Amino acid sequence: MSPTSSSTAPTGTKRERRKEARPGELLEAALDLFVEKGFAATRVDEVAARAGVSKGTLFLYFPSKEELFKAVVRQNIAGRFVEWAQEVETFDGSAAELLRDCYLEWWERVGSTKASGITKLIFSEGQNFPEIMAFYKQEVILPGQELVRRVIQRGIDRGEFRPVPIDCILHVVLAPMIFLMLWKHSMATCIPDGLDLAPEQFIDAQIDNVLHGLVVRSDTPSSAPSPSPTAARGT
Amino acid sequence: MSPTSSSTAPTGTKRERRKEARPGELLEAALDLFVEKGFAATRVDEVAARAGVSKGTLFLYFPSKEELFKAVVRQNIAGRFVEWAQEVETFDGSAAELLRDCYLEWWERVGSTKASGITKLIFSEGQNFPEIMAFYKQEVILPGQELVRRVIQRGIDRGEFRPVPIDCILHVVLAPMIFLMLWKHSMATCIPDGLDLAPEQFIDAQIDNVLHGLVVRSDTPSSAPSPSPTAARGT
């Protein structure tokens, strides 16, 4: 559609255009089904069918079910850390604002999307697929931890955060996000009552909690540092 | 056949006693394996073998693998909440101490035991068993929330906690515990590195976080309310 620089090459016939779209269509179908039914319970036939192709065609683009899954992870999570790292690097607000931003952006781009189902899947089935587990650790967990580590380190370096032992606080920071994803894709799918957890509020509460522990307090106890004094506990 | 020494027992011969014990042995074996490997990856042969019976015998007691799974979940969600509610009612320390106590007792009695595997099971495979999911909600989630609600309400009533909207804080309080169970039964089994989460420290950190947000502060910043000033954030 968008007339990019390739206007000189007319991009070819219907078939060719379909070919270029295939991986994307398959990836999308795979994401849907993996999230909906889990890795083991998802049949490659189904993925292919949902993408509108035959089973054989799927294996034309992805050499195995595991590789298909890895590609899904790459497209939806792992491949985006580079961009995120740059955003963190170029952020020019306070460390507290940055951390808050990370939480909210994460929720918008991952947590609230289908992609969050992948994490649930890893927690549920990762043990049975060691290679996938290793891949996920390498491509998602470690980069994610590294990203958070930098955010906190930045706060410490600038004197905005207390000099906490980072590795120790890492899980405290990440746990709520992970929990949210797990909750959303298990309990929440079966408990549509109002009793459920409201993600945005939960995140706000977590941000407050974490910043409470991290931010260097001025002498007056309840002063500025808490960026959104009314957000979490109130409302 | 051979009436061994146990013939004095009024329940009859060894075989008969074993017969009565069969379902329990099967459920225990199934629990272990479902927790360890998940529903799909657990083979009924294994369950039967671990219970010391043949595969055919298993199907004598449970009409299908699914029903076995349901039975496992049902049996292990005993109604311990009544007892716990009484303990909360009769506790005579401060609300902060009570909350801390709840966390620690919970870890000792549930989180660190095999029972936590049930939660993992529910989160991992519950999606495919709506009936189980509803059961779990009724028997575990609601009572658990009610218990926490009372603890917080008590703090508010006594002026020890700030008058937060309880439903909103509920998940913030419970999330870490659930997270801990899931982590323990998935990631932790695959990431033996030093990078791992130390449960006790994690709990301490969570307690601190929660109390920070809940406890009414006296004028002097670092006074009594924070129960373990060195535990969590300190090195």
Next chain:
Amino acid sequence: MSPTSSSTAPTGTKRERRKEARPGELLEAALDLFVEKGFAATRVDEVAARAGVSKGTLFLYFPSKEELFKAVVRQNIAGRFVEWAQEVETFDGSAAELLRDCYLEWWERVGSTKASGITKLIFSEGQNFPEIMAFYKQEVILPGQELVRRVIQRGIDRGEFRPVPIDCILHVVLAPMIFLMLWKHSMATCIPDGLDLAPEQFIDAQIDNVLHGLVVRSDTPSSAPSPSPTAARGT
């Protein structure tokens, strides 16, 4: 049927009796099909069907197609070297008679039976199944060479054979037998004309040839040593 020593244990029900017969039936069906169609072209379903069981049952007794094949080789060839070695050890005629005996016995027990088809199969498909090739080399080729080596060594030790370098003559001795098996299972199956190779005559000719080269001649050229002076070239 045959009332062996097991008459004390009635050998059980029909089902049990069938169970004991299963491996043998499967092995026989497998031998037939492997020889007839080759390893790759033989479908496990077919083997099972010919043995009168379902595909699943086959995998109850043999963990994979390759293992099934190995079992066939063991039963029909590899497992019989021990017996053959003993026969060689206890033979009390001349070395020439022993060698002749080996040829003839081999033809009767292997060469003329279905088992010889296995060798053809190995030559045809061995390259594509390295594990099978290695197995065959270890379990058949090496023991077979060892057996022949002993026969020749015995002749040399007793002064009946010339002191030839054994390894060098080994192939000359074995080649005709291998050739015969290959021929029988390829050309011969398609050329039923009278023009075909007559195995017994061919073997006689080979024996003569080999002995001509091996046997120590007395001074008179055409004396006793050649055990069947009329067999090969005559008739």
Next chain:
Amino acid sequence: MSPTSSSTAPTGTKRERRKEARPGELLEAALDLFVEKGFAATRVDEVAARAGVSKGTLFLYFPSKEELFKAVVRQNIAGRFVEWAQEVETFDGSAAELLRDCYLEWWERVGSTKASGITKLIFSEGQNFPEIMAFYKQEVILPGQELVRRVIQRGIDRGEFRPVPIDCILHVVLAPMIFLMLWKHSMATCIPDGLDLAPEQFIDAQIDNVLHGLVVRSDTPSSAPSPSPTAARGT
């Protein structure tokens, strides 16, 4: 499209010339691969790739993999027997020398070349292609036997060979050559040990064997007939 320097050639442009060469290139590639891996294990993609065309193009020239196989065999069984028959006819040495010459020439022109792969192909896969088998018999086996028959007959007629029944000795003469081809293309590729068969020595040994049986002996045992008294059995 671009008419390169070859436009002077009357056969047309480069493309056209390549077009005409296509079937040949495909057959050559197919020969290599069929010999190396067998019929079933050779994938048509590979054949096409090695011939430098796409898979679709292959099916433009050969309607199926089976037909490709047949074409490979047909093309490579050139009628060289006419030429050889003349050479035999015009040879003017002794019959023994002629026979020896035949062996050595055969090894040089066929046995040691790629052509021997055809025989391997026929023996390995011929069973499944009766039509090919008949073709091979007619075009190769019968002419080959005829050639050998003449050589022996010549020896008998001249009083150099004993009056053996020719048909009976035919296979004894041919077997080693066939065996050598099969061995070279199957075992030899998998048994790189020193234990392997040395073709030249093997041929020498065979020549000796055959001549031992055929040549009319003069009174002195170790006279001329045995052409290479040290080659085969000697160290």
Next chain:
DNA sequence: GATGAATGAGTGTTCATTCAT
């Protein structure tokens, strides 16, 4: 009741063959 041999539908994956371009 207890067994475990037998089953067969279902899985991921391959590859000769087709056909729109």
Next chain:
DNA sequence: TATGAATGAACACTCATTCAT
């Protein structure tokens, strides 16, 4: 003519479930 994307029928192997004993 040539392409290579797409197909779908196989295949080896698994495992919950059945049932004769």
